Amino acid sequence: MSMDHQAPIEDIIHRIDEVAEKNERIQFGQVMDAVGRNSFASLLLVVGAIMLLPGPADLPGVPVLLGAIAILLCGQMLAHRDHVWIPDWIERREISQHKMKKMLDWLRRPAAWLDSMTAERWTFMMNHATISTLAVAAILVAMSTPVLEFIPFSANLAGGAIFAFALAILARDGLLAGLAVCISIATFGLVGYQFFVS
Template sequence: MRASRDKATDESTSEPRNLIELMQAIDAIDTPSGRIRFDEVLDAIGRRAFGPLLLLAGFITMLPIVGDIPGVPTLMALFTLLVCGQLLLGRRTFWLPAWLRNRSLPSDKLHRGLKWMYRPAKWIDRLLHQRITVLTGRVGIRFTAAACLLIALSMPPMEFIPFTANLAGAALTLFGLSIMARDGVLAIIGFVITGLSLGVVLVNLL
């Protein structure tokens, strides 16, 4: 019964094609309990495509108010590790443990962060174009996944270094958008920000 319900959810969910559509899908989640479970967010955006899942991890980490909640960067790091690891192993669908899917965020903080991001998100979406698509093809995506693994491994200590987790979130967001829009320029910027964020962490740890 559970499998049938999950299949129906996957078939009825339309994957977001840009940042605004991702935000609208999250904003539309009805949560009378006052908290939004991660599983509900995955239901809203779809569970099968690497780009939207990577964009989700980055966006939540980058989101004002939400990304600074203790534990959120580490949670998104674990999510990123699982998704990128499975992609590099050649899986076409992504498995996530129940304890991760059942984690939740305060809905009021999430909606406030989304409201703040709508205007810059519209500006970002206007910049999306198909270009240098070799960086978003099969081989390029594997390089992206490897970079995201490095980001995820560095995110837990970022909780103790102001603003670095948001910087990592920006890199993951750019990588997710680059894959969805087949925009290699965003991938290049993502690699630059990855190097910058890892450099800041190393400087603060040494």
């Protein structure tokens, strides 16, 4: 369910970059193979990163699609599956090498800093119950994406929450897990506010 890496973000960027170097168009299934189909948190980190980055999450329908993938991943985490299953039509979704490189370059800038800021701390929180709670929280955040499409930059906030959930699991960082919960609460607050003013 997690990986033992000192720099999980940089490691994932490196793996995806190797795929991008060899292909003019990259399918999501190829990204899954590179990251590891048995590492739910790593794949969730990728989904959260795409939502967090400026550009992709602003396209109509993209936040909902990414939210659906996040729900699939977290649901399978809760079901204790050994490896990830994603529908073929999602696996075949493609992105150009240029766009992939652009996203990786954008993510590479803060990657080393983010990896350096994470640590195995408050590990007493990172038990099975907490990880399951984070998975449920990520599902709830992902379920809000249809509403977030109508709120500028809110999908990026949801992506930040999902990204933080995944990184907390990978790094066994209980403090980051708490921060991720705070981001998710802010996301829910934004959704609630949107309903209140509409």
